[in-house]
Amino acid sequence: MKSVIWSRYKRELAAAVAYLALLVAVGAVAPSFYSAANLRDLLVNNAPVLIVATGMTMVIIVREIDISVGSQFAVCSVVAGLLAKAGAPIPLLIPALIAVGAAMGALNGWLIGRLRIPSIIATLAMYVAWRDALRWATQGAWVQGLPDDFQWFGLGQSRGQWLIVAAAIALLVFFAWALRNLRAGRALYAVGSQREAARLLGLNPSALVFGVFTLMGALVGLAALLNAVRFATVPSNAGTGLELKAIASVVVGGTAISGGRGTLIGTLIGTALLGTTGTALTFAGINPFWEKAMQGAIILVALISEVALGRLTHEPR
């Protein structure tokens, strides 16, 4: 039994071990890393990424990819700011942004699920299209002069912060449960593993792919809103590099880029690992300039260990 668990979750365990090593190392060098304020900042900063990575996990499990999440994120952020400025009631922003994101995701889903355009191309096109459309519409201007109750939903900083973190965790837990226990979740694994076999069993791969991209968009909309309310202004370049951060977190967390395999617990660990390195380096007194290099190294190690673990425990396919 033990060996079954080890072999099934070996990728997640490897990421967890790496994360623990990082925490121990930084604790030894700089104990002040463990101050309550720093930990809270880490959680709040990474919560929006975690929400996007949650959606990205499902996209990758179904053997697709979404490069456009960063651009969607920027559009949603600006829309949130403009709506608030136009006097929309703040609680209504939540369903509104989910809908806006879902609409953008549905467009991806239609291109990929129905028209069968490869997702890397379709979402690359949307990545460029949304960014440029936004640049053209805002002329690079930030959204300023937001109503007072926009920031932290008018709940005040500390309650607002906990709301964001709680939302991210709740979503992750719900989707982790759904991926394992709902037929829809298992269908994603099946389609990602062997699309044609899934079709022959009566599943509808096109519809599932459409659904996953729509869901991805909805999560991006929500993440953008939760991120925007942290600040007094909305930058028009929000979410640059978010797609890479999310994909990297998913892959480091052990989800197979070739589809059909992966868990959200892994994604949680992956997001935590990549989201902590920058701060950890700063606390350890290392030039944060190294952050990207360090993250690159982590991704490489994750991919190499995936290959190595596969060799050890798998017959060649």
Added chain:
Amino acid sequence: MKPLLQVRAIDKSYAGVQALRDAHLELFAGEVHALVGENGAGKSTLIKIITGAVEPDGGEIWLNGQRVAEISPRRAKELGIAAIYQQPALFPELSVAENIALGLESGGLLARVNWRARRQQAAALLARVGARILPDREAGALTMAEQQLVEIARAIGARSRILIMDEPTAALSEEETRHLFRVIGELRDAGVAVIYISHRLEELSAIADRVTVLRDGRTIGTYRMEELDRQQLIRLMVGRELSAVFPWRARKLGEPVLELCDFGSSTAGIENINLTVHAGEIVGLAGLVGAGRTELARAIFGLVPADRGELRLRGVPVRIGDPTQAIACGIAYLPEDRQRHGVIPEMAISANITLASLDALASPWGMDFRRERAIAAHYVQRLGIKTPSIYAPVQTLSGGNQQKVALGRWLATEPQVIILDEPTQGVDVGTKAEIHRLMIELAAQGAAILMISSEMPELLGMSDRIAVMREGTIVAQLAREEATQERVLALALGQ
């Protein structure tokens, strides 16, 4: 009695190929209906049209006296039609239990999954088909035969009115096949209609009540099984006479070419293998599924590390660490699982056939495409690969024709040692005879041939000597004269 299923006037063409023209089929409840025909005759296409996996260009499907207009895999499932396709349709990343459950569970996408029930159901179905496979294993790590058993378990679990099996026994040995037939018999008695496709004609007389013959996409006719003998059936399928005897003839054996002394591999679970294959000799490897025959072949070819004993080629000890070295030593290996290891589906037939002998195509100006065309055309003709062009992608070929491409590739390397893992699996009777003639020809030219086969007549008919494996080692070797079906089976079972 009214027929359960009627398929009328089905037409289907793929770019440049008329796969079916005016095909029809009539199926009654409680019968096992065999569907036979040469490779590329259109059998798989016909059943895919029945299950809605492929859309026909014309024709009608009637179920219980009612026309079924739009049919899709999902609709077919609702109508009580279950199928095992020729191409494996498992999810390699998922567990066996889940693979079985995904085909059986109904209910909306928001329904809860009951993991415990899934495992119990899988265990029960696997037991019913006589498979000893743990439901928690990952499907991608299973052998061909195990995968086939999982698919059979899944199809049987669907409790369908119509059960379609496209070459379910291609990778199974005697023992598993017998078990399967018992289960099919039970289903028939319970009123299920079974469509059964196989190239093993001996199987058909054991299991089928009626048979429909397809030739070049047309239905030639439907007959009661006992009306036809083997020769008549072949004539209907092929349109000409075929000799029923194996082309075996006594040959003079040469030097030992391949020698294994206490050979073994701990990762593959084989040990103490002592076997010699001489130039010009065909040695058959018999054994049940899981006896280690494929593992032995893989260890010789360097696909799994051999860490015990010695391998000698023409008397010289060699260490083979990977397939590149094996090919360089003149060893060829036709793997059992052609879908995953045998062909590259997207590539042209010509490129697939020459893939293992690229060195021979080198010229000062790069690849010698004229020679490539000549080699490919030779094997396409010799093996009767049915295709409009040697440049067609292999994935557009019928299952049996894909097998022939894989075989052609290894023959093209002109090896001194050839390991053939189920060389005639999935090919029709005509081609089977042609492959047998080719094997004899190669042996006569001095090649040493090691043949793994689960078809007893082929083993007995083609081998100069039969080595029987059980539990990872060779338990006995029988000369051609002493080998009988009963003896081989008893040794394989350990009785």
